Amino acid sequence: MYAIWVTVKIKPEKREQFLSVIEDDSICSVRDEPACVRFDVLQDQTDPDTYYFYEVYHDEAGFKAHTETPHLARWREASKECVLEQKPTIRTNTVFPRSYA
Numbered sequence: 001m002y003a004i005w006v007t008v009k010i011k012p013e014k015r016e017q018f019l020s021v022i023e024d025d026s027i028c029s030v031r032d033e034p035a036c037v038r039f040d041v042l043q044d045q046t047d048p049d050t051y052y053f054y055e056v057y058h059d060e061a062g063f064k065a066h067t068e069t070p071h072l073a074r075w076r077e078a079s080k081e082c083v084l085e086q087k088p089t090i091r092t093n094t095v096f097p098r099s100y101a
Contacts, residue, residue, distance in 0.1 A: 001037065002060045005090040006053040008083050015049075018082040021075050022051070028071035029055070035062020049084075056094060 010018045026039040037056040044050035057063040066072060079086070 001056055001058060001094040002063055003054065003056045003092045003094050004063065005092065006055070007050065007087040008053075008079070009047075009050050009085040010082050011084055012049050014082040017078060018051075021078040021082070022053070025071045025075040026053075028069070029066060032071075033057075033062070033066055033069065035059065035065060 022041050026041050029036045029039040035058045037058065038054070039056075040054040042052040042054065044052070055063070055066075057066065
């Protein structure tokens with residue numbers, strides 16, 4: 001399996017907009033993309049403006065298909081207003097649980 005880890009810092013005044021659009025991306029990814037196994041959105045416990053996305057796809061091709069979806073396009077557009085900083089995406093291969101490997 002192919003997994004990515006994304007870290008973003010958002011503008012506090014844009015939190016509701018951010019949460020709405022990332023929820024849309026997360027739900028649509030899992031619901032509508034056969035290659036998307038999971039898409040978790042996590043909030044940092046010490047910095048409420050920092051969020052992490054943990055996304056798992058069957059393979060890199062499945063992730064590439066994700067990059068062409070309308071829900072990701074909506075996220076990218078909204079992120080221009082909501083995100084202060086995005087760190088480089090970490091790309092990985094899953095090891096455990098074995099059901100993902």
